[in-house]
Amino acid sequence: xxxxxxxxxxxxxxxxxxxxxxxxxxxxxxxxxxxxxxxxxxxxxxxxxxxxxxxxxxxxxxxxxxxxxxxxxxxxxxxxxxxxxxxxxxxxxxxxxxxxxxxxxxxxxxxxxxxxxxxxxxxxxxxxxxxxxxxxxxxxxxxxxxxxxxxxxxxxxxxxxxxxxxxxxxxxxxxxxxxxxxxxxxxxxxxxxxxxxxxxxxxxxxxxxxxxxxxxxxxxxxxxxxxxxxxxxxxxxxxxxxxxxxxxxxxxxxxxxxxxxxxxxxxxxxxxxxxxxxxxxxxxxxxxxxxxxxxxxxxxxxxxxxxxxxxxxxxxxxxxxxxxxxxxxxxxxxxxxxxxxxxxxxxxxxxx
Amino acid sequence: xxxxxxxxxxxxxxxxxxxxxxxxxxxxxxxxxxxxxxxxxxxxxxxxxxxxxxxxxxxxxxxxxxxxxxxxxxxxxxxxxxxxxxxxxxxxxxxxxxxxxxxxxxxxxxxxxxxxxxxxxxxxxxxxxxxxxxxxxxxxxxxxxxxxxxxxxxxxxxxxxxxxxxxxxxxxxxxxxxxxxxxxxxxxxxxxxxxxxxxxxxxxxxxxxxxxxxxxxxxxxxxxxxxxxxxxxxxxxxxxxxxxxxxxxxxxxxxxxxxxxxxxxxxxxxxxx
Numbered sequence: 001x002x003x004x005x006x007x008x009x010x011x012x013x014x015x016x017x018x019x020x021x022x023x024x025x026x027x028x029x030x031x032x033x034x035x036x037x038x039x040x041x042x043x044x045x046x047x048x049x050x051x052x053x054x055x056x057x058x059x060x061x062x063x064x065x066x067x068x069x070x071x072x073x074x075x076x077x078x079x080x081x082x083x084x085x086x087x088x089x090x091x092x093x094x095x096x097x098x099x100x101x102x103x104x105x106x107x108x109x110x111x112x113x114x115x116x117x118x119x120x121x122x123x124x125x126x127x128x129x130x131x132x133x134x135x136x137x138x139x140x141x142x143x144x145x146x147x148x149x150x151x152x153x154x155x156x157x158x159x160x161x162x163x164x165x166x167x168x169x170x171x172x173x174x175x176x177x178x179x180x181x182x183x184x185x186x187x188x189x190x191x192x193x194x195x196x197x198x199x200x201x202x203x204x205x206x207x208x209x210x211x212x213x214x215x216x217x218x219x220x221x222x223x224x225x226x227x228x229x230x231x232x233x234x235x236x237x238x239x240x241x242x243x244x245x246x247x248x249x250x251x252x253x254x255x256x257x258x259x260x261x262x263x264x265x266x267x268x269x270x271x272x273x274x275x276x277x278x279x280x281x282x283x284x285x286x287x288x289x290x291x292x293x294x295x296x297x298x299x300x301x302x303x304x305x306x307x308x309x310x311x312x313x314x315x316x317x318x319x320x321x322x323x324x325x326x327x328x329x330x331x332x333x334x335x336x337x338x339x340x341x342x343x344x345x346x347x348x349x350x351x352x
Numbered sequence: 353x354x355x356x357x358x359x360x361x362x363x364x365x366x367x368x369x370x371x372x373x374x375x376x377x378x379x380x381x382x383x384x385x386x387x388x389x390x391x392x393x394x395x396x397x398x399x400x401x402x403x404x405x406x407x408x409x410x411x412x413x414x415x416x417x418x419x420x421x422x423x424x425x426x427x428x429x430x431x432x433x434x435x436x437x438x439x440x441x442x443x444x445x446x447x448x449x450x451x452x453x454x455x456x457x458x459x460x461x462x463x464x465x466x467x468x469x470x471x472x473x474x475x476x477x478x479x480x481x482x483x484x485x486x487x488x489x490x491x492x493x494x495x496x497x498x499x500x501x502x503x504x505x506x507x508x509x510x511x512x513x514x515x516x517x518x519x520x521x522x523x524x525x526x527x528x529x530x531x532x533x534x535x536x537x538x539x540x541x542x543x544x545x546x547x548x549x550x551x552x553x554x555x556x557x558x559x560x561x562x563x564x565x566x567x568x569x570x571x572x573x574x575x576x577x578x579x580x581x582x583x584x585x586x587x588x589x590x591x592x593x594x595x596x597x598x599x600x601x602x603x604x605x606x607x608x609x610x611x612x613x614x615x616x617x618x619x620x621x622x623x624x625x
Contacts, residue, residue: 098530103534
């Protein structure tokens with residue numbers, strides 16, 4: 001059995017099914033993000049593992065043992081809260097020592113462990129500060145040190161970075177990942193921020209309505225989303241809904257037709273499909289190419305510095321295209337007539 | 353200096369003319385030998401401190417108030433905790449139930465307690481039905497116990513509401529954080545919940561302890577001959593014996609006790625945090 005195994009976990013609040021028989025397993029040392037919109041059950045999963053709520057059905061195993069019957073204070077799980085939850089009446093040192101005191105460490109050992117933990121999060125010398133004297137980023141680090149110092153079997157992070165401003169958040173992401181790898185601790189990170197999940201995780205579990213829609217590495221989820229929800233939740237995508245006909249022809253719901261890139265489509269025999277293509281995977285030509293393409297007109301241009309986003313009017317749809325602003329590529333202008341296409345390997349053919 | 357000072361002049365005027373000046377007149381009376389005339393003397397204060405009776409009464413007043421305060425904390429804290437952290441709905445109903453007795457006159461409530469507690473009263477009937485007491489009379493009315501029960505009933509809301517407010521402000525994830533760090537319920541209570549609700553407990557204690565020191569209605573109606581406290585002495589001096597000078601002296605001694613106890617309690621609240 002894997003290090004952390006969640007089996008058939010279910011939870012309802014007042015007849016409202018929040019978590020619907022979810023299953024997943026991860027190996028020791030893995031960084032897994034539970035990603036999804038609010039109300040998808042990700043926080044409930046975390047609270048069930050921490051022991052603050054109790055599941056209606058299912059089991060949670062850590063290291064081969066079930067923890068279902070243990071109260072939170074016997075589960076040996078490190079937690080970093082969204083609000084950090086540092087004890088305001090204690091100093092930084094006392095906050096970090098708190099968990100060690102519960103384990104009957106000697107005074108000397110506690111002192112040693114606290115200074116080691118502070119060194120790990122680069123806050124040496126902050127022992128005697130009160131939490132309110134620290135910046136958001138520093139509080140975040142103290143919370144992390146406090147959770148890790150007890151050498152937990154699992155680290156749970158609850159939207160822990162979302163309270164920080166963007167620049168600091170990116171720094172903390174890198175630092176968090178480094179510390180996580182250094183300590184080698186199995187980590188479960190709850191977030192609604194797909195970028196954060198992509199940056200930090202070995203694995204991402206995308207959740208919706210109390211179920212795991214897809215669980216895979218960030219690369220695979222981005223490249224091969226299982227449905228349009230995942231494709232639109234992780235990054236951006238263009239969706240074209242319609243029927244696949246002979247000769248790789250695709251008929252959209254509004255009747256417009258175009259040729260799909262060369263590929264064997266004989267297996268796609270259902271009524272309706274959704275073609276999903278990422279904006280950055282679309283190739284633009286300003287002269288008519290020989291391979292299958294679609295003709296369109298630039299409707300709107302957004303300049304983002306290193307990138308430009310274009311809104312293209314084609315086939316009665318709005319298509320988003322993203323391009324690098326290279327020195328050898330001209331920026332498109334509004335009303336430019338263009339021809340665009342993509343490789344068969346860059347499209348996902350989805351059923352929902 | 354701020355030019356808007358005149359905006360506060362009406363309340364300042366009211367306070368000075370109806371509160372500060374009368375207070376100083378009373379201080380003056382407490383140093384007079386007889387009524388509004390007489391000569392200046394310390395005799396009124398000396399009378400108080402030289403008679404063991406008054407000192408005993410002072411101690412009785414303080415210890416009764418302390419007991420009332422402690423019982424209010426012991427009942428009020430769990431109740432406030434349940435309201436703030438355990439239940440999700442019905443908080444408002446409980447709050448209203450706590451506040452409604454406030455709108456009833458203290459005198460009416462005292463007489464209600466007299467009816468409940470008297471021998472052959474409702475409490476006695478219920479306790480006998482439950483076989484908690486035998487055929488002997490209840491014997492609570494006109495004792496110190498009756499006074500304490502009534503005082504708890506009157507001042508308890510102050511305690512619950514102030515503790516409730518401090519617990520309500522407290523982030524629930526602090527309790528969860530403590531548990532996740534291997535602290536059991538007892539340690540979590542002792543090291544996290546209690547220290548963080550200390551300011552609420554202390555202001556609640558001041559709100560219960562201070563008015564308990566000065567009560568005279570409940571001791572009179574429910575305490576009978578056993579019921580004398582400082583408050584009843586002051587009342588007697590002013591309304592029965594017309595010994596304004598001694599009454600004023602006792603009132604200021606009580607005021608001093610109030611000052612000292614609130615100072616000590618607030619100092620306590622300021623430590624740490």
